[in-house]
Amino acid sequence: MGEASTKLRALAIMLAGVLAAGSAHAQNQPDRTIEQFKCKDVMREPDQNRAVAIAFLHGYLLGKSGDSKFNVDVLEKQTDAFIEQCLDNPQTKAEDVMLKLKN
Numbered sequence: 001m002g003e004a005s006t007k008l009r010a011l012a013i014m015l016a017g018v019l020a021a022g023s024a025h026a027q028n029q030p031d032r033t034i035e036q037f038k039c040k041d042v043m044r045e046p047d048q049n050r051a052v053a054i055a056f057l058h059g060y061l062l063g064k065s066g067d068s069k070f071n072v073d074v075l076e077k078q079t080d081a082f083i084e085q086c087l088d089n090p091q092t093k094a095e096d097v098m099l100k101l102k103n
Helices: 003-024 039-043 047-065 072-088 094-102
Strands: none
Touching (some): 039 072, 039 094, 047 072, 072 094
8 A cells, every 4th residue: 555545544534533523422322432542452453453543543632622634744753652652651541642742
């Protein structure tokens, strides 16, 4: 898969995360919450699933912020830093790690 195709796929997944963030408020009793996931949960996923989980987290936080602009290069750097920090701190909530990287 080419770099442009990979970036487009990541963009589509992030946009799905943005939509899911908006619809999450409409659900009365969600089965799972973002806050439940620790770094170890994300890092234990197989490569493809881990990439989807991280992209979803990017999209979720973008939607939660109310912003709609993003930079793919910045997201890639944040993803690399997220992985490193999660490997070093597996008990930390994944959302908290990503939030710190975005601030």
